[in-house]
Amino acid sequence: MRVVVVGNGMVGSRLVEELCARSAAGPAGAHALDVTVLGAEDCQPYNRVLLSEVVAGAYDVASIGLPPVVDPRIGLWPGLAAVAVDRDAKLVTDSAGGRHRYDVLVLATGATARVPDLPGIRRGDGLLPGVHVLRTIDDAREIVAATVNARRSVVLGGGVLGVEVAVGLARRAAEGRRGARGTVDLVHPRGLMNAQLDAGAGEVAAQALGGLGVTVRTGVGAAEVLVAGGRLAGVRLDDTATLPADLLVLAIGAAPETRLARDAGLPVDHGVVVGHDLASVADGDVYAVGDCAQPPEGVRGLIAPGWDQARRLAVALVARAEGRAIVPDGEPHLGSAGAGGDHDSCAGTVGEGGNDVVRVKGRGVDIVTMGISGTQRPPRCDAHPRRTVRLSDPDEGRHVEVVVQGGRVVGATCVGSGAVAADVVAAYTRGTLVPRDPAQLLVRAVGPVAATGAESPVRIPDRATICRCNGVTKGDLVESWADGARTLDDVARATRATTxxxxCTEPVCGILDWLRESDPAQPAPTPEPATARTPDPRQAPPPTSPSPIAGSRAR
Incomplete structure (x- = not known):
């Protein structure tokens, strides 16, 4: 079966990896699949989630690459974008004029950064010099280069990415200017991270960002980009205030990349409309996964749902290639009932098994949310009463809220309280029953806890999920240790944890430390750099011309 995958990002590459892994053991696995991958970016797949950390200097570009899949059944063409799909002829045309026939087409085209329609923001067909988006590895390189001479930066957008970018820019400014503060402005027309934080939590988070050198300006939007000498000079806000700027980063969200699907006549709404099986509702031979897809359960813009889609689709395609009926593998997919919920519950009461946990990355900022949180919450109902317990302590920079329903955590917001966040995340993802008085969940925020608390690896059951993005349990980590994994890189390669x-890096390291102490005969690992993970030795350099790699064949 010929499979053409359009897109070699985090979801597209994971699909290919899952296809190869799941078909290798089948009786016809070595011959049933013929996979062609078209990647618009001229590089190996990389962890897009960590681009804001590259901007912050916590990772370098080389360290966020994902290991390539080397398999003779794969033809990988980096630097070649798909430009047209002929569904009648089952043919994909690439940007170099090459044509690729398929039995199954998978669209994993991702999303593109939104650019607001502001006067002065564009120059010709591109953005004004000094204005950047952050969606690709090249975007990250350009922003890092721009910070060298930028004296004042402005970030438009106060969502998770906007906060992470602002914190990263402030960190670079402080390190480069010997502790200088007040060099970064974050502008957002609504409350800070309003999709995840309510007003009280947003105020505490804004206070924390202020301590890091980020001036948060909420309730106001941008009206115009100011230009001087053909370059960015500043941003005028809609309250008439003017912010001088040498660097402007746009972090106002992303739009699904659906042009290819739309031109091919496939139904497109917000994204490519697909069913629960991820097939287009108009063509059973065309599938869509990741940010470009719009499944019935909706989209969240997180990587875990995309990887779950890749796993489910790989199961289905391998079964199709080998002429077998699709047998559910027993693993729940996103949109099914999560811990503590069921499909008969009222709207908004069903969790996602921990796959909707949002954790803001950035040194000095501690924000974790999950489930029911933020300013837009589902209405209450008598059939499924909810109880909300809140501790707001803005003077100490912390705000904690837990939402309980049916004896289980269905939502939480934790700002400035990492210890309680760890316990609440564990309760939420495992679906464990909470105390009769939910206020006890917040005790960690106001008092000491014994060293044998729930965070101790000894107390964590083997079935507990440690890496939610990849579904890695404590038992998987222990098994990888038994198979010889001794460092964080070893474990990441063996289980995908932390990728x-x-x-989950901190808890994974904690479990490794615990295993090391439990097995003193093992030698101590060589220390790893504190600022960036060592690149996978299998990571190949990006090709310099459009040519197939990773066991590719001629088109």
């Missing part, structure tokens, strides 16, 4: 959002 998603990176939020």
């Amino acid at each position: 998603g959002c990176g939020g």
Whole structure:
């Protein structure tokens, strides 16, 4: 079966990896699949989630690459974008004029950064010099280069990415100017991270950002980009205030990349409309996954749902290639009932098994949310009463809220309280019953806890999920240790843990330390750099011309 995958990002590359892994053991696995991958970017896949950390200097570009899949059944063409799909002839045309026939087409085209329609923001067909988006690895390189001479930066957008970018720019400014503060302005027309934080939590988060050198300006938007000498000079806000700027980063969201699907006559709404099986509702031979897809359960813009889609689609395609009926593998997919919920519950009461946990990355900022949170919340109902317990302590820079329903956590907001966040995330993802008085969940925020608390690896069951992005459990980590994994890089290669959002790095390291102490005969690992993970030795350099790699064949 000929499979053409359009897109070699985090979801597209994961799909290919899953296809190869799941078909290798089948009786016809070595011959049933013939996979062609077209990647618009001229590089190996990389962890897009960590681009804001590249801007902050916590990672370098080389360290966020994902290991390529080397398999003779794969033809990988980096630097070649798909430009047209002929569904009648089942043919994909690439940007170099090459044509690729398919039995199954998978669209994993991702999303593109939104650019506001502001006077002065564009120059010709591109953006005004000094104005940047952050969506690709090249974007990150350009922003890092621009920070060398930027005295004042402005970030438009106060969502998760906007906050991470602002914190990263402030960190670079402080390190480059010996502690200088007040060099970064973050502008957002609504409340800070309003999709995840309510007004009280947003105020505490804004206070924390202020301490890092970020001036948060909410309730106001941009009206015009100011130009001087053909370059960015500043931003005028809609309250008439003017912010001088040498660097402007746009972080106002992303739009699904659907042009290819739309031109091919496929139904497109917000994204490519697909069913629960991820097939287009108009063509059973065309699928869509990741940010470009619009499944019935909706989209969240997180990487975990995309990787879950890749896993489910790989199961289906391998079964199709080998002529088997699709047998569910027993693993829940996003949109199914999560911990503590069921499909008969009222709107907004169903969790996602921990796959909607949002953790802001950035040194000095501690924000974690999950489930029911933010300013837009589902209405209450008598059939499924909810209880909300809140601790707001703005003078100490912390705000904690837990939402309980049916004896389980269905939502939480934790700002400036990492310890309680760890316990609440564990309760939420595992679906464990909470105390009769939910206020006890917040005790960690106001008092000491014994060293044998829930965070101790000894107390964590093997089935507990440690890396939510990849579904890696404590048992998987222990098994990788038994198979010889001794460093964080070893574990990442063996299990994929820490290769998603990176939020599980600390608990994974804690479990490794615990295993090391439990197995003193093992030698201590060589220390790793503190600022960036060592690149995978299998990571190949990007090709310099459009040519197939990773066991590719001629088109």
